[in-house]
Amino acid sequence: MAKSNKPIFWSLFAAGGTLAAFLAPVLVLLFLLLSLGHAPAVLSYAGLHAFAAHWFGKLFLLAVITLFLWHAAHRLRVTVFDFGLRQDSVVAVVVYLIAAAGTITTALCLLRI
Amino acid sequence: MSRKPYIRQVSKTSWYLKQPRYMRYMSREVTCIFIGAFALLMVCAVERLSQGQAAFESFMAAITGPWSFLGLFVILAFAVHNATNWFNVTPKAMPVQIGEEFLNGKYIVGAHYAIWIVASLVVLFFAGVM
Numbered sequence: 001m002a003k004s005n006k007p008i009f010w011s012l013f014a015a016g017g018t019l020a021a022f023l024a025p026v027l028v029l030l031f032l033l034l035s036l037g038h039a040p041a042v043l044s045y046a047g048l049h050a051f052a053a054h055w056f057g058k059l060f061l062l063a064v065i066t067l068f069l070w071h072a073a074h075r076l077r078v079t080v081f082d083f084g085l086r087q088d089s090v091v092a093v094v095v096y097l098i099a100a101a102g103t104i105t106t107a108l109c110l111l112r113i
Numbered sequence: 114m115s116r117k118p119y120i121r122q123v124s125k126t127s128w129y130l131k132q133p134r135y136m137r138y139m140s141r142e143v144t145c146i147f148i149g150a151f152a153l154l155m156v157c158a159v160e161r162l163s164q165g166q167a168a169f170e171s172f173m174a175a176i177t178g179p180w181s182f183l184g185l186f187v188i189l190a191f192a193v194h195n196a197t198n199w200f201n202v203t204p205k206a207m208p209v210q211i212g213e214e215f216l217n218g219k220y221i222v223g224a225h226y227a228i229w230i231v232a233s234l235v236v237l238f239f240a241g242v243m
Contacts, residue, residue, distance in 0.1 A: 020148050021199035021225075024192040026233040028151060028185055030240055034173060035181040040241035045166045045173075047241075052162060065155050072149030079142040084126035102156045109163035 009074045009096070016071020023064060052113045062110055066103045073099035141198050147191035200225040 034043060041047055051057035073095040080091050129135035154176075161172035175181075203225055204218030237243050 016148075017195070017199055020192070021196040022229055022232050023236065024148055024151065025189060025196055026236045027155075028189040028192050029233075030236075030242070031151075031154070031176065032182065032185045032189060033242065035176050035178065035185055037177050039173070042239070042241035045162070045169045048162055048169075052159070061155075061159060065152055065159065068148055068152035068155070072145040072152060075142060075145035076149060079139075079145060082129070082139065082142060084124075086125070102153060106156050106159050109160045112163045 009070070012067065012070035013074035014071075016067035016069075017075075019064065019067045020071055024068065027064070049113065052110060058110045058113075062106055065106045069099040069102045140194065144191045144195035144198075147188045148195060151188050151192070196229060200229065 030043065033039065042051075052061060077088070077092050077095050080095075081088055085091065129139045158169075158172060161168045176185075200222055204221045207221070208218075209216040209221060234243075
């Protein structure tokens with residue numbers, strides 16, 4: 001039977017889409033507050049550093065960022081095809097490499113906190 | 114076998130413009146650009162956080178201002194668009210069967226909206242906004 005790696009990328013897409021549906025709007029809202037210069041104390045350096053220093057904070061940030069990245073990467077691959085760029089294998093490598101780089105960067109930075 | 118097949122000319126780059134249904138499909142698909150951009154912004158935030166207070170505060174200064182606000186507002190609009198569309202198809206993606214009958218889709222969608230609101234309020238509470 002032919003093996004396909006599609007289920008892996010598709011499950012990351014689905015999990016990321018669900019997590020993004022529940023959490024992306026409120027997280028963007030927090031960044032929107034930051035852009036206004038009205039950061040609550042928790043979102044200061046000390047507050048966020050304490051959050052990321054805790055194992056739960058690390059897990060939360062890694063899960064959110066990683067799943068958002070892989071969700072976006074897989075959907076972007078399809079979207080690029082839909083917009084008329086029919087180089088799927090090249091596009092797939094590029095978008096998944098960006099997602100992988102983001103995942104590794106996030107994990108390494110979180111370990112340093 | 115010598116008849117020439119009829120091939121309808123469809124533009125590869127603008128096929129979705131002619132039908133509202135295809136436009137709605139594309140509007141759902143392009144949300145990934147904004148979710149992806151926001152994910153990369155969060156990668157930057159975590160990276161600067163790990164580099165110390167000075168690096169993090171220069172990042173905070175960089176995302177403060179009207180242009181950041183505008184960009185984040187657009188991202189917020191697409192994030193909400195993704196959320197509502199994602200929840201609205203949940204009865205089709207995971208129908209719930211009870212005995213012979215299927216649970217009415219509006220309960221599945223409603224449950225997702227309820228969890229969405231609670232999860233958002235929990236995040237806002239722990240972020241110290243309310």
